[in-house]
Amino acid sequence: MSSDDLENSPRSAADRFLLLLKTRGPQTAADLGTAAGVTGEAARQQLVRLAASGLVVAAAEPRGVGRPTQVWTLTAAGNARFPDAHAELTAHLIQTIRTQLGEDVLDRLIDARAAESKAAYAAALDGSADLGEKVARLAQARTREGYMAESQAEGRGYLLVENHCPICVAATACQGFCRAELDTFREVLGQDAAVERTEHIVQGDRRCAYRISLNTRSESEPRRRKSRDEKPS
Incomplete structure (x- = not known):
């Protein structure tokens, strides 16, 4: 959207x-x-x-x-007029898990959430014709979750923008959520996509933004190996 x-x-x-x-x-x-x-x-x-x-x-x-x-x-x-996903309760629960159960348990919970997100996004992106359509569908999925996301072409790639973070308080309390989201985007968009976060709400930016482009390394690496293989000894 x-x-x-x-x-x-x-x-x-x-x-x-x-x-x-x-x-x-x-x-x-x-x-x-x-x-x-x-x-x-x-x-x-x-x-x-x-x-x-x-x-x-x-x-x-x-x-x-x-x-x-x-x-x-x-x-x-x-x-604060925008959805905060019960920020105070979430922050309290994160702190309780960290102090009572340990950081490892918190990491496992974040991993479980990430696995659910990957499955949902993979289903939403299934059948996409190209990377542009994948990014557009991912933006639609994130908007449904409250991120007010949009996609746009940028040069030879794309920009995924999230104007709101409904889990901002949780992400501030535990950076693992942001790391997991970045890993999730990279996995669901595929090995041919390079994903870089360029703006981050938790770091004080107005929005979160991700630059997404075709990963040319996967194409150039085989050619470099072939060149070395064919070089006379």
């Missing part, structure tokens, strides 16, 4: 603006007005109301010559 699909779903005006800031990052009132189909002044008034509720905040951002531009972004309270 693309960000446009998400933005076109029924919701209140306030929620629509919050969603635009969540999926597009910091925006001016004019940009938000254009995306929402209202005037810049109407957007500014809505943003002022959201700011009064502590959900958004404005900051001056230099943009070329002239006065700085006012750019709006979500506050922590604004981000």
Whole structure:
């Protein structure tokens, strides 16, 4: 599902603006007005109301010559309006498992979750015509889980973007979740795909992003071996 699909779903005006800031990052009132189909002044008034509720905040951002531009972004309270998968309970359970049962048990639970995800994603990607379709289907599967994901072409590869992390508190408490997700993506996309995480919410970025490209090593390696084999001794 693309960000446009998400933005076109029924919701209140306030929620629509919050969603635009969540999926597009910091925006001016004019940009938000254009995306929402209202005037810049109407957007500014809505943003002022959201700011009064502590959900958004404005900051001056230099943009070329002239006065700085006012750019709006979500506050922590604004981000909290999106699904958190029972964050406090999850964090407490992780800490309890770690202290009472040990790190090995926690690792086994993460591995079991990863195995279930791999099976579900493999089924969702089955029959894909190419890597682009695989990435698109993976984004759809992740969106259904609350990650607000989208896929897009980038150069000779693709970009998988996740605008929200419904397990952010759990992932912060235990980095094993993030490592397992990266390994899962690499496995379900296949050996021909190279997957690199380029942005990470847990590290302070606005979103998680993965650069996905065809892995040319698998094609070039046999040629290099053949060249050595054919070289006269």
